[in-house]
Amino acid sequence: xxxxxxxxxxxxFIKIAPIVEAITKAKDRxxxxxxxxxxxxxxxxxxMSHDFFEQLGIPEPHHNLEAGSGTQAEQTGKIMMGYEKLxxxxxxxxxxxxxxVTSTMACSIVAKKAGNIKVAHVEGxxxxxDLTMPEEINRMVTDAITDYFFTTSATANENLKAAGVPxxxxxxxxxxxxDTLQKQMPRLMAPPVWKSANLSTGAYLVLTLHRPANVDDKxxxxxxxxxxxxxxxxxxxxFPVHPRTSKVLSETGVDLSTVHLSEPMxxxxxxxxxxxxxxxxxxxxxxxxxxxxxxxxxxxxxxxxERPETCTIGTNExxxxxxxxxxxxxxxxxxxxxxxxxxxxxxxxxxxxxxxxNIIDIFGIA
Ligand code: UD1
Numbered sequence: 283x284x285x286x287x288x289x290x291x292x293x294x295f296i297k298i299a300p301i302v303e304a305i306t307k308a309k310d311r312x313x314x315x316x317x318x319x320x321x322x323x324x325x326x327x328x329x330m331s332h333d334f335f336e337q338l339g340i341p342e343p344h345h346n347l348e349a350g351s352g353t354q355a356e357q358t359g360k361i362m363m364g365y366e367k368l369x370x371x372x373x374x375x376x377x378x379x380x381x382x383v384t385s386t387m388a389c390s391i392v393a394k395k396a397g398n399i400k401v402a403h404v405e406g407x408x409x410x411x412d413l414t415m416p417e418e419i420n421r422m423v424t425d426a427i428t429d430y431f432f433t434t435s436a437t438a439n440e441n442l443k444a445a446g447v448p449x450x451x452x453x454x455x456x457x458x459x460x461d462t463l464q465k466q467m468p469r470l471m472a473p474p475v476w477k478s479a480n481l482s483t484g485a486y487l488v489l490t491l492h493r494p495a496n497v498d499d500k501x502x503x504x505x506x507x508x509x510x511x512x513x514x515x516x517x518x519x520x521f522p523v524h525p526r527t528s529k530v531l532s533e534t535g536v537d538l539s540t541v542h543l544s545e546p547m548x549x550x551x552x553x554x555x556x557x558x559x560x561x562x563x564x565x566x567x568x569x570x571x572x573x574x575x576x577x578x579x580x581x582x583x584x585x586x587x588e589r590p591e592t593c594t595i596g597t598n599e600x601x602x603x604x605x606x607x608x609x610x611x612x613x614x615x616x617x618x619x620x621x622x623x624x625x626x627x628x629x630x631x632x633x634x635x636x637x638x639x640n641i642i643d644i645f646g647i648a
Contacts, residue, residue, distance in 0.1 A: 284317070285641070286376070287319050288322065288379045288380070290322035294383060296459050299462050300458050300462055302319065319341065319344050323348040324349055329545050377402070379424060380403075382420045384416065386403075403425060403432065406432060430451055430453065434629075454628065455633045456629050460571065465631065469550055473547055486517055488521075488561075490524065492566065500534050506583060506605055520559075522547040553576075565583045570598040574597055575625055
């Protein structure tokens with residue numbers, strides 16, 4: 283059996299690493315299972331792509347579609363054309379897509395249309411109900427044509443059932459991003475800023491921002507940064523800057539002298555910082571999951587989340603995108619009253635093994 287694994291953007295690389303490993307282990311046990319790793323090229327900077335492959339021990343992709351940057355339509359079109367060509371040359375038996383990025387949607391459509399190939403969506407079923415997010419459209423389109431849903435949460439299962447997906451196609455397996463985190467936890471390492479800024483455990487903040495709604499407009503970004511800096515009680519703020527944000531940041535005119543800016547950080551360095559931080563301020567989805575597992579207070583600068591369990595069970599709190607909501611959140615943090623969190627069911631480091639066991643079962647290749 284040949285499985286295509288699609289990876290396009292930074293969070294995908296973290297999610298596919300343990301799946302590749304689980305397939306390799308099954309193959310080593312003599313099971314007739316093989317994979318072809320397809321990098322779409324959506325993220326291409328060394329720090330957004332290559333460094334993740336290296337640190338997480340992901341083998342070289344078999345194919346790189348080299349889609350690169352562009353508008354949503356340009357990027358989608360380039361990925362679709364590249365993947366269609368690949369499938370025309372050699373089809374596969376199953377296409378695994380992960381997460382919610384443009385590559386996820388583009389390749390799932392091609393797999394179904396170009397060869398009626400079965401599609402498995404890892405992290406299927408989650409919904410923000412916010413159609414201004416390109417990711418929500420990617421999730422809805424992908425899930426509309428997915429055959430097998432490997433889900434991270436009870437909420438995802440409910441969403442799928444409400445959309446009429448039968449139980450037989452829903453596999454509640456947990457979170458592959460957490461497989462990677464559990465495995466890499468002992469290898470986390472301090473980035474240079476740890477020493478250069480004289481950071482210590484519980485005495486700094488980590489900030490990431492990259493959602494179009496927060497960073498594409500310079501006055502919006504400036505207002506958020508002002509509120510965060512003014513509320514931070516003088517704690518150092520470490521801010522690894524996403525390429526999308528970096529384009530606007532220099533135009534905001536905000537005094538960033540107390541902020542430690544850096545290029546996007548490697549996986550091991552970034553998660554070292556999160557693990558030891560007083561709190562994380564972010565608009566990412568994946569980081570709210572990692573902060574939950576590490577028990578670190580997390581403020582999410584979004585009005586909604588497709589990962590409600592990070593709030594109901596974990597340490598995450600939706601602060602919203604109004605800068606006025608930021609000071610009260612910091613007051614809760616500094617008064618020592620931030621909630622203590624737990625870990626959502628099946629986020630135990632064994633999700634990818636469960637996914638591959640299910641695939642072996644579904645396709646009868648044991
Ligand atoms: C994408 C995902 C988002 C994910 C994020 C993580 C979609 C719709 N969005 O957003 O869900 O959380 O990745 O990083 O798929 N750029 C570079 N170098 C790169 C990659 C991008 O300079 O290696 C630039 C692009 O030129 C573009 C901007 O960054 O201007 C945004 O990149 P893009 O891949 O379109 O979306 P992200 O904002 O990264």
